[in-house]
Amino acid sequence: MLDILERFGLSLLIGQFPHGPLGGIALTLAMSATALVLAFPLAILVALAREATWRPVRRAAAVYVYAVRGIPLLLLIFWAYFVLPLLTGLDAPASVTVVAALVVYQGAYLGEAIRGAIRALPPGQAEAARALGLGYWRTIYWVILPQALFNCLPSIVNQFILLVKDTSLAYIVGAHEATFAATQINAQLLTKPLQVYVILAGIYFLLCYTLSRLSRMLERRVVRRRARPAASQPSFSEASA
C-alpha cells in the first residue's frame, strides 16, 4: 500500500493541479468549506423563517426543509448537475453544481440546527431586548444570533464534517475530488481495489476524526461558557451601562 501512496499520493492530494483543475483532498476541503460558508446565510434565513410570525413564510420554510430532508443528497446532486442546466441554460463544472446542491442541502440541515439553538435560548433574552426598544431585526442581529450561533458552534463543525463526507458523492458526476482520484488510481492499477479503497477510507477517517476532535473541544468551551451565570455575560452589561 505504501507504494500506491508514493506513486499516487500527489494525485490524491491535489489532483491534476497545476496541469488541470484542483482535485483530490484539496478539492474536497475547498468544496466543503465553500458549501458551508455559502449555506450559512441561507441557513440563518431558513431558521428565522421557520420561527417567523407570518404564516406563509413559516409554511414556505417548512416545505423547503421537509422537501430537502426528504430526498437523498444524491438525487439533489443529479438535479443540480443534469436537470438545472436544461431548465436554465446555465452550465457549470461538476464541482460547482455539487457545491450548489450541498448549499441547498445544508441550508435545511444547518437551518434546523440554528433554529434549535435559537429556541433553546432563554425567552428572557428576546423579551429584554424588546423592552429595551430594539426592533425585530436589531434583536436578531445583536442579541439572538450571536448567542445562538455560539451555542450551536459544535453543530456547525459537525455539519462541516458531514459536508466533507458528502462531497464523496461528487465523483459520480465527475468532480475531481478525493473519491474520484481514487477511482482514477483504480483505473490504473485494476487489480488492487482493496488497497485503493482502504487508503481512501483512511484519508476520510483522518480528516473527519481530526475535525470531530476539534468539534468536541469547541463543545467543551461552549458548555463552559453557557454554564457561567447570566449576569457576567458581556452583551447585557454593555446594554445597561
Added chain:
Amino acid sequence: MFTSTTFDILWQRDVQLLFLDGLRVTLELFALSAVAAYALGALLAALHFAGAFCSGLVQAFVGYHRNVPAIVQLMVWYFGVPQAFPASWTGWTDAHLSGFFYAVVALSLNAAAYISEDLRSGFRAVSHGQYEAARALGLGYVATLKLVLMPQAARAALPALVNQALSLFKATSLAMAIGVADVMYIARQVDGATYATFASYLVPTVLYLICTLTLMACGSWLHTRLSAR
C-alpha cells in the same frame, strides 16, 4: 433540447414497470438493512457495558463508520473485500449474492453504528435507579438490559432512531453505484435511454418524498403513542 423535458415516457407501460421494480428493490433494501441495523445497533449499545475491551472495540467500529463516507464503505465492501478472500470462498458469494447483498451489509453496519450511539445517549437518560431496582428484584444482567433498560433507552432516543430510519432509507440510493437496480439506478437508466431527463428524475423525487414523509408520519405517531404514558 425539447425532448429532454417531455413527460411522454411517464405514460409508457414498460417505463412504469421499471420504476415500480426499482421501488420494490429500494423497499427491500431498506427493510432488510433496517432490521439488521436496529438489531446490531442494540447489541453494540449493550456491549458498551460489557467491559473496557468490548467498549473499545465498539468505539472503533463506530468511529470507522461515522468518519468514512457511506459510499466509500460500500465500495470497500463490494470491490475491496472480495479481493481479500481466496477465490474458493468468493466463488459462491459472487455467483449467488451480488450488489444487493453487499449493499445490505454495508448500509446496515453503517446505520448500526449511528443507532448504537443514539441508544447510548438514550441509556444515559435512563436513571440509574432503574438498573438498581431491576437487579434488586433478582433479574440477571442480560434480562435487566433486555426488559428494563433497553426499552426505556429506545423510548428516550426515539426521535434520533426515527431520524436514523430516514437516513437509512435515503442511503439506499447509494446502492446504485454498485449495480443494484433501485429507484435511482432505474432513473439513470431511463434517462440514458430516453434523454427525458426532467421526467426521469422527477419520478424518484416524488417516490422518495412519499416514502420519507410516510416514515416521518410513522415516527411521530410512534412518538405520541409511546410518550402518552
Added chain:
Amino acid sequence: MKRLISAILFGLLMAGTASADQLADIKARNTLVCGVFGDLVPLGFEDPATRKPVGFDVDICSEIAGSLGVKLQISTVSVAARIPAVSAGRVDVVAAALGYTPERAKQIDFSSAYYQTPIPVLVKKDGPYRTFADLRGKKVSAIRASTPELFARQTLKNTEIITFDDGPAAYLALQQNKVQGMAISQGAAVGFRNRSEGSIVFMNEVLHWEPECIGVKKGETALLEAVNRALDKLESSGRLQQIWDKWFGPETEYKLTRERKVTSLAQFQSE
C-alpha cells in the same frame, strides 16, 4: 415601411440569437474545451507520472484545436455525462468513444467517424462461455448509457445487463465473478484484457461494429464543419494513422489495425 424595417430588425435579431455561433466563441476565447474520459486507458486517462491527461482522444483533440488555431483545454467526462455535457455547453466537443446511434443524433450532432470499432464482450479465460448463447441467464456488465450497453441489451436477450458508472467498476465486477461478461468498446476492452494478466479474453462474437465520432452541440454547423475538415486533414496527412499507431499500433500492447478510415456520417446513416 415601418413593418418592413421591424421585420428586418426582428429577423436580424433572431438570426443573431438562433445560432449563437460556438465556433466564433471558441475563436474569441482562444480555447477549445474538449470532453474526454479521465479513467479509460488508452482513450483518456491521467498519466501517473506527470498527472496530465493523456490518451488517444486527448491527442485527437489537440490536433483539432491546433487546426482551429486555438489552445486546448481538457475536461473529463463520465460515460453517462458525455451527451449532456455537450448539449449544455460544458464542453465544446466530446471525443470519448462516442458511438453514433440515431437516438443520440436527435440530441447532438456527430462528426465523421474517425475510427470504427467492434464492440466485443470480455469473459474469463477459464470460464465456459464462448458464444453469446452461453451467456443466457447470466449477467454481463457494461458502463451506464454507453453503446455497448445498448447493443448488449439488444443482442443478448436473455442476459441480465448490470450497469456501472465507470469502466474500472464494470471490469472489477467481471474479475470478481460478479458478472460473467463485460461489454465495452474495443479500445478500452483491449486495455483491460492486457492488464488482466491473462485471465480475461475476448469472446468469439462481437455485438456490433460501431462508428466512433466527435460529438458537437446540435445546430452548431460551423463548428461541425470545422471539426470534419480537421478530421479529413488529419486523415489525408497521415497524422491520424500516426496517432492511432502511437496508442493502438504494433509497437503498443494493443496491435490493432484501424479498419475503415475516416468515414463521413452520410455513409452509415442509412444503416
